[in-house]
Amino acid sequence: MEKVKKIYLAEKEIPHQWYNIQADMPNPTLPPLHPGTMQPIGPQDLAPLFPMELIKQEVSQDRWVDIPDEVREVYKIWRPSPLYRAYGLEKLLGTNCKIYYKYEGNSPSGSHKPNTAVPQAYYNKMEGVKKISTETGAGQWGSALSFACQHFGIECEVYMVKISYNQKPYRKLLMNTWGATVIPSPSDKTNAGRKILEMNPNSNGSLGIAISEAVEVAATSENTKYALGSVLNHVLMHQTIIGLEAEKQFEMAGDFPDIVIAPFGGGSNFAGISFPFLRHNFTSGKKIRCIASEPASCPKLTKGQFRYDFGDTVGMTPLLPMFTLGHTFMPAPIHAGGLRYHGAGAIVSQLLKDKLIEAQAYQQKECFDAGVKFAKAEGILPAPEATHGIANVIREVSRAKEEGVSKTILFNLCGHGYFDMSAYQDYFDGKLVDHHFTDEELYANLKELNTPIPG
């Protein structure tokens, strides 16, 4: 029988339901709190920002949630995504571990983000929303939402972190091609933006600031809602399509992973591939290790504190129970812009607190080393975010070797690096810098927080 490099599912095998891990978690997540009253918020508190169907999904305890046919139709542009066996990387590493990766880079915007952008745009459309505002860092989320809004005929306004806006004109242009308006953040279009610019007219912006702006626009404009590309429960759930497909593909391959790895920003990448496998730990006693690979420049999982914190910098969002470095923490300027976020979503935070998942932190040089190895061995040039997962795989392979065991490892190759070539240029030019925070630097923003610590 000939060696199978990648396992494709037919289109009809695209799952018809997402998996909602809230149905199976041993301990439920703590509720979000209203920042004024410190009381749990209700659906009506979120209604100015999100369509009701997404609010329902946010708190749903149903194990399976139907994927609308209209969403599945759009998924067909790039889904099911292929599951690859990394024969090339295995050979290069000289390992007897089996390495698989799920490749999400064939989507229109080149990452896993459209998996949630499409249903979010769809539910907004169904509830008569005319415009969606959002933020974007490196641009993956903004371009995914632009694509999705274009499809459903919704206006899209993207607040893009100013330093990325200036450094990544092509990502901006991609959003324009799909009809979106892109505004460098902080901007003078919102109170939040003006407040930041007053304090620092030269502010380069941050994801937290851009969220403040986009939320304000949605909260104060007619027929306008807000969309977030990670962190929230419904976003994580939409991404489970990745792991659910992978499950079927492993069945076809007659194999099953011992370890599942994904890069970690706010949680959607990691949740997407790992939650359907974690389910087996909860329901059938498996012991799959699920590892989140975060950047050492923003180590909320490995060094943060579990407490209530804001999702944005200015403090406009509800308080979420999260592993956080404080909502004013400024991550080092690494190239993996998608991972530069101060906190982790509530579900992932609860799972980590309960020691049901693991986390590891990686410096960017090690990541780019891994990324270039991967490009040579497998042909695909990974996005800087994705290289964090690859670095993690390489460490786990070393560990297996030391322990004299063979493991089956799955990781999420969440996107390609074609829009991130300047990062590779810096790598080859020896300009990449690893940033080592002192504990004092890491915890400075937490000390000033006066939000509740759970438990």
Next chain:
Amino acid sequence: MEKVKKIYLAEKEIPHQWYNIQADMPNPTLPPLHPGTMQPIGPQDLAPLFPMELIKQEVSQDRWVDIPDEVREVYKIWRPSPLYRAYGLEKLLGTNCKIYYKYEGNSPSGSHKPNTAVPQAYYNKMEGVKKISTETGAGQWGSALSFACQHFGIECEVYMVKISYNQKPYRKLLMNTWGATVIPSPSDKTNAGRKILEMNPNSNGSLGIAISEAVEVAATSENTKYALGSVLNHVLMHQTIIGLEAEKQFEMAGDFPDIVIAPFGGGSNFAGISFPFLRHNFTSGKKIRCIASEPASCPKLTKGQFRYDFGDTVGMTPLLPMFTLGHTFMPAPIHAGGLRYHGAGAIVSQLLKDKLIEAQAYQQKECFDAGVKFAKAEGILPAPEATHGIANVIREVSRAKEEGVSKTILFNLCGHGYFDMSAYQDYFDGKLVDHHFTDEELYANLKELNTPIPG
């Protein structure tokens, strides 16, 4: 039954043989001539440049040529490529034509070029070649060959047209990532390059000049061969994997094309998708229209002359029977760098002369209009080269409407445009220029040619 957007083949369905149209052409191609003696060249004349297996393929009359297992293994990184039904574009155009496209942009370098780069590197490897020199314009071919050489452990030296080298640093970097050396052409490393620089120290270079340099390096260095990304018979044959897969996919869809369309530079893109369908015209009396879409800035098929001409600017290659504008013709600086070549391959030229295929020329503004329409309707951002095919599809759809008929149209979406965002920037900024050559300008270089005119 649910609507199928894209048709995937399983990996085991990757064809085991390429299709060699030379076996079925009503009139064979004329032989290449030695530029000194004007006599047909033999295998020994090509031996300094190519491994013997590729020379054999160049003149083979066998209908089917086996694809080596080692090549099929590498193909598995991105093949079989999906065949899409363009429901979105059909809707946007309001047509009752059925539009399909074969998408080659999921390959490591983002275009169809690795289909031939991989076997070329493989045959060189088998014959002990240590280094391959080549040229590249926009960079698609250079990056494909870099990837292939990296895989088989061969050194790769790419002469990149200087203006592209300066304007497209990311394509260069991609080649570097796969271990290739990239040299701006004209360079002072070759006699050909020095000769050009003497005449014009500020030369921006051209594909023809870069070919001269790469050919010289191969002809004068130990264990070094040359590789070409289009034009030659064996290159065209390797690309037939595209059309052969599409044939199987149409069978799965229970459909068959009336019209097959592809962008045209040197012929490999067009040959790749159309030759397996032309076979049905030759062998079973079908009347599929196969249309080559060339740029109006380099209209060799629609305005060129059928005569013997050189493949390069300096005049180092054998003379090939081709539709040409003259080997010193300088195409207008359009963004579709991959189509800026003065001549067409011998097979395609013979087919056009025999009126067995058609050609149409397109200005770049019409092409980018079509490309942006496509991105909005289908989600995928096409390469500038690919937009020529899309513009052609749109015209054929109009024609079908005028004639009150419904056609099934297939085109080759040969690559994505993620490395060509600056072209889209120019488009959105209104900076794209259409160039209208006068007949005098078009034929100036032909007049000076003293090569034979066949027949």
